[in-house]
Each structure stands twice: as structure tokens, then as C-alpha cells.
Amino acid sequence: MGPITTILLTIALVYxxxxxxxxxxxxxxxxxxxxxxxxxxxxxxxxxDEVNFDMEDGGxxxxxxxxxxxxxxxVFYLKGNSRSLKGWGKFAKDFVGKGYDFFMIDYRGxxxxxxxxxETTLYNDAQTVYKWLKSQYPEEQIILYGRSxxxxxxxxxxxxxxxxxxxxxxxxxxxxxxVKLYGFWLPLTHILRYKLRTDLFVKVVHCPIFILHxxxxxxxxxxxxxxxxxxxxxxxxxxxxxxxxxxxxxxxPDYHDMLYHILNxxxxxxxxxxxxxxxxxxx
Numbered sequence: 001m002g003p004i005t006t007i008l009l010t011i012a013l014v015y016x017x018x019x020x021x022x023x024x025x026x027x028x029x030x031x032x033x034x035x036x037x038x039x040x041x042x043x044x045x046x047x048x049d050e051v052n053f054d055m056e057d058g059g060x061x062x063x064x065x066x067x068x069x070x071x072x073x074x075v076f077y078l079k080g081n082s083r084s085l086k087g088w089g090k091f092a093k094d095f096v097g098k099g100y101d102f103f104m105i106d107y108r109g110x111x112x113x114x115x116x117x118x119e120t121t122l123y124n125d126a127q128t129v130y131k132w133l134k135s136q137y138p139e140e141q142i143i144l145y146g147r148s149x150x151x152x153x154x155x156x157x158x159x160x161x162x163x164x165x166x167x168x169x170x171x172x173x174x175x176x177x178x179v180k181l182y183g184f185w186l187p188l189t190h191i192l193r194y195k196l197r198t199d200l201f202v203k204v205v206h207c208p209i210f211i212l213h214x215x216x217x218x219x220x221x222x223x224x225x226x227x228x229x230x231x232x233x234x235x236x237x238x239x240x241x242x243x244x245x246x247x248x249x250x251x252x253p254d255y256h257d258m259l260y261h262i263l264n265x266x267x268x269x270x271x272x273x274x275x276x277x278x279x280x281x282x283x
Contacts, residue, residue, distance in 0.1 A: 022183070023191040027117070030149075030194060033110040034084040040112065044089055046096055052112075053129055059108055059115020061125050066092040066102040072264070073141030073164065074101040076133060078126065078150030078157075084111030094250060098263050100143070105129055119194045123156050130157055140164050143263070146171065148220065148246070152196030158209075159201040165208045165269065167262060170217055170246055173224040174199045202232050208272035209236040210262045212255065214244020234275045237268075 022029075042050060046066060053061040064085050075095045079088045085106050092102040108117040108125065115121065133142055142163045146154025151171030158166040172178040175196035180188055202209060209232065213225040222240065229238040239258045241249050249255045261268060 019186060019191055022186060023193075026193060030081060031107075031109065031117070032082040033107075034082075034086065035109070036084055036086060036111045038112055040086070042086065042089060044092065046092065048089075048092070053125075053132065055115060055121075055125060055128065057115065057121075059121065059125065060113060061105050061108070061129060062112035063103065063105040063129065064089055064092075066096050068096045068099065068101060070099075071101040072099045073143055074103055074133060074137050075143045075145050075263075076130065076154075076157075076163075077102060077104045078144070078146045078154045079104060079106075080148035080150060086111065091250070094256065094259065095263075098260055100263065101137075103129075103133060119196065122153050126153050126157050127160060130161060143167065145169065148172075149175075149196075152198045152201070155198045155201035155205065156196075158205045158207060163207055165210060165262070166202075166205055167259075168198075168209065168211045168225070168228070169249065170213050170220055171198055171211060171225060171228060172196075172220050173227045177224070178220060198228065199231060202228055202236070205232070205235070206276075207235075208269060208276070211236065211238045212241060212249060212258060213238065214241045214246065214249055214252075216243055217246045219246040234279045235272060237262075237272065 042048070042064060044066070048064050048066040051063045051065055053063065055061065062085065077091065085104060088104060092104070095102040105126070106113040108115040108121060139162055143165050144154045144158050144163045145167045146152065147169040148171070151168045152175055154166060154168065175194050176188060176192060177199070179192060211225045211229060213222050215222045225238055229236045241252050241255050244252055244255070
């Protein structure tokens with residue numbers, strides 16, 4: 001075996017080893033869960049119920065349900081890829097303060113939720129919970145809100161159901177597209193276990209879509225929201241938070257003004273609905 005052949009063989013083995021390493025340990029790259037003991041007690045300054053869902057495969061999903069008097073509807077919030085409901089529950093104030101009930105789950109392996117996690121279980125668990133929400137609220141009062149990682153899950157849910165609207169907060173064009181920005185040298189189409197094709201989901205969503213994204217987001221560039229909006233321009237509105245990064249949008253007054261506008265401006269909702277009707281997307 002010549003030296004060139006040896007070098008090429010070594011490079012090939014190293015590359016294959018890196019691919020196998022990524023395939024086996026990608027959970028550790030993409031998910032940063034905080035695990036809570038089952039006896040942990042959540043504490044928040046506004047009323048809530050803790051709800052648990054038992055899945056057919058033995059998994060369990062833990063959820064929090066915040067309620068306000070005379071709620072206009074409920075926001076089903078699909079959170080990002082870190083921590084647990086212990087920390088994320090604070091975002092309830094951004095919605096209960098605007099007149100909506102607020103519902104949030106921990107994915108498997110986060111907080112008190114348990115079971116083997118995969119892209120399929122992420123979707124199916126969220127769908128099981130969505131069906132429960134439909135037993136509690138008319139579907140036209142359910143708003144899906146997907147934040148970062150949760151944007152792809154929210155997009156999948158909206159494509160399967162008929163919520164009032166879909167709100168995407170700092171979304172990726174697709175998780176596959178996002179990971180390719182950093183791992184373009186890997187055969188991601190074959191080894192990435194989580195593709196979360198938001199770009200495909202929004203094309204079959206039959207409700208208004210609203211996107212909130214900071215123009216200084218260094219993790220998921222604002223360009224990806226522009227790309228999503230361009231796929232479905234007649235049913236989607238993009239709101240840019242000037243100066244906003246990936247994890248600080250609630251620090252900006254513009255975020256709250258825009259969110260209030262999206263949630264409570266019936267004229268805006270009807271405007272998007274009419275554009276969708278004109279395009280034959282809804283009856």
C-alpha cells in the first residue's frame with residue numbers, strides 16, 4: 001500500500017468515524033434538558049394546573065396550564081431545546097397579560113417528562129396534547145406558538161389541524177437547513193435524526209402564520225424567516241424586532257406590541273384570512 005493510499009484511507013476512516021460519532025451522539029448537541037424530580041413543585045405568581053399525559057408507548061408528558069378569567073383562547077407554546085418548564089413557565093406572563101390562557105409542555109427527557117425521544121415522538125406527543133386541548137377549547141380559539149426548536153413542531157401540528165393561527169418565534173427554515181450551516185461537510189440527509197421540515201409544513205397550513213424574529217439573531221439568522229415568509233406570502237406576516245437576538249426578544253417593547261397586535265387585532269386576522277380566500281387556500 002502506497003503512502004497516498006494510506007493517507008486517503010486514514011482520511012476516509014476518520015471521516016466515517018466522525019459521521020458515526022455525530023449519528024450516535026447528536027442528542028447531546030441538540031438537546032440541553034434540565035431534569036426535575038417528580039415531586040418538584042412549580043411556583044408562579046399566577047394560577048396554573050399541572051397536567052400529565054400518559055403515552056401509548058409508556059412515555060409521559062408533563063405540562064402546565066395557566067388560566068385567566070374570561071380567556072379569549074389558549075396559546076399552546078412549544079418551547080426551545082433547553083432547560084425545563086421550571087424556567088420556561090415565566091413566559092406565561094407574556095400571554096396571560098394579553099387575555100389568553102397559556103399551555104406548555106416539556107418534551108421527553110426534559111423536566112418531569114420521560115420516555116425515548118425522536119422526531120416522530122415529538123410530533124405525536126404534541127398531537128396527543130393538542131387533541132386534549134380541543135376537548136377544553138373550541139379549535140378556533142387554539143393558537144400554536146413555536147419558539148426556536150419548537151417552531152418546527154408547531155408547524156407540523158398546524159399542518160395536521162385547524163388552529164386559529166400559527167405564531168413562529170425565531171424559527172428555522174428547516175432544522176436540516178439550520179444544521180447544514182455548521183455541518184455542511186457531513187452527509188446530514190442520511191445521518192441527521194431530526195429534520196423538522198418547517199419549510200414543507202407551512203406550505204400545507206390553512207391558517208394565518210405570523211413570524212417574530214430579531215434581525216441580530218446569530219444562532220438562527222433572520223434570513224430564514226424571510227425564506228419561510230417567501231414560501232407562503234399570502235398567508236404569512238413577518239415582524240422584525242430591530243436589534244433582537246435569539247434569546248432576548250421579550251426584552252424589547254416592540255415584541256410585546258407586535259405580539260399584542262397579532263393576538264388581538266381582528267382586522268389583521270381577517271385581512272390575512274381574506275388573502276387566503278382570494279388565493280383559494282380556504283373556503
